[in-house]
Amino acid sequence: MSDTRGTATFRASAQAYDAFMGRYARALATTFFEVCRLAVGGRFLDVGCGPGALTTVAAARLGAAAVAAVDPAPQFVAACLERLPGVDVRCAPAENLPFGDGIFAAAAAQLVLHFVSNPTRAALEMARVVRPGGVVAVCVWDMEYGMEMLRAFWDAALSIDPGAPDEEQTLRFGGPDELAGLFASSGLDEVEEDTVTVTAHYSGFSELWSTFLGGVGPAGNYAVTRPEPVQEALKDAFAERLGRPGGGFSLSGVARVVRAKAPR
Numbered sequence: 001m002s003d004t005r006g007t008a009t010f011r012a013s014a015q016a017y018d019a020f021m022g023r024y025a026r027a028l029a030t031t032f033f034e035v036c037r038l039a040v041g042g043r044f045l046d047v048g049c050g051p052g053a054l055t056t057v058a059a060a061r062l063g064a065a066a067v068a069a070v071d072p073a074p075q076f077v078a079a080c081l082e083r084l085p086g087v088d089v090r091c092a093p094a095e096n097l098p099f100g101d102g103i104f105a106a107a108a109a110q111l112v113l114h115f116v117s118n119p120t121r122a123a124l125e126m127a128r129v130v131r132p133g134g135v136v137a138v139c140v141w142d143m144e145y146g147m148e149m150l151r152a153f154w155d156a157a158l159s160i161d162p163g164a165p166d167e168e169q170t171l172r173f174g175g176p177d178e179l180a181g182l183f184a185s186s187g188l189d190e191v192e193e194d195t196v197t198v199t200a201h202y203s204g205f206s207e208l209w210s211t212f213l214g215g216v217g218p219a220g221n222y223a224v225t226r227p228e229p230v231q232e233a234l235k236d237a238f239a240e241r242l243g244r245p246g247g248g249f250s251l252s253g254v255a256r257v258v259r260a261k262a263p264r
């Protein structure tokens, strides 16, 4: 099975991703790796690696040779290969991991599970490639409690376009227990859930707006596909939602994090 529908809004460059989401993803990766105790001795797999926020943390902690990464978006795979020599980076979806059974000590997916077409199949695949008792961990933005940038953007979009898609995909697994429930029903053991908060800094609103013009993810894609006058209205409504910041400011994001063990 090869399913790449989740990459429909991830065709932008690694640089555009870094500016838009990477500034959050890098901070999140460090804490996610620690909170989920992902250095458990053995090889590590980053599922849906993007340009490599979590892969970079894993390679620094475990050594590049102990790390593998997959993503179905070819430009992210190319960026990861270039940035992280020695890491085994492959173009593949979470639902069909190109690895044998039980070869990793841990597998993790950061900000990915809400984009995959079949999350249960992805969880089962992650459980399959880790050894019995190995760690499987995922995190997604908690859209219910706080990803300030995306919430303010979609609220602005909805205020001028009631048909705006909101973060349709990312609202999946937004609330407490949903991810843990998915893991438990996928046969994973010792399921633990937590939240992690990260912040990103912007020099001003124009810097933030420029990151949307990279067309990354559902929000960036929505912004760049609006006709010019609608885009201007959207920009203005977005600035209004953020209180029209006059200078530098920070925004925070809360991620819901789940760690479990593969059945023994």
Ligand SMILES: C[S@@+](CC[C@H](N)C(=O)[O-])C[C@H]1O[C@@H](n2cnc3c(N)ncnc32)[C@H](O)[C@@H]1O
Pocket (backbone or CB within 6 Å): 003, 004, 005, 006, 007, 010, 021, 022, 025, 047, 048, 049, 050, 051, 052, 053, 054, 070, 071, 072, 073, 076, 092, 093, 094, 095, 109, 110, 111, 112, 115, 116, 117
């Ligand atoms: C928000 S980005 C997260 C990237 C990276 N993990 C990070 O933390 O920066 C979502 C990623 O999920 C990937 N993706 C989409 N569908 C996927 C699938 N079916 N399997 C694995 N990854 C997928 C996208 O290509 C994109 O790189």
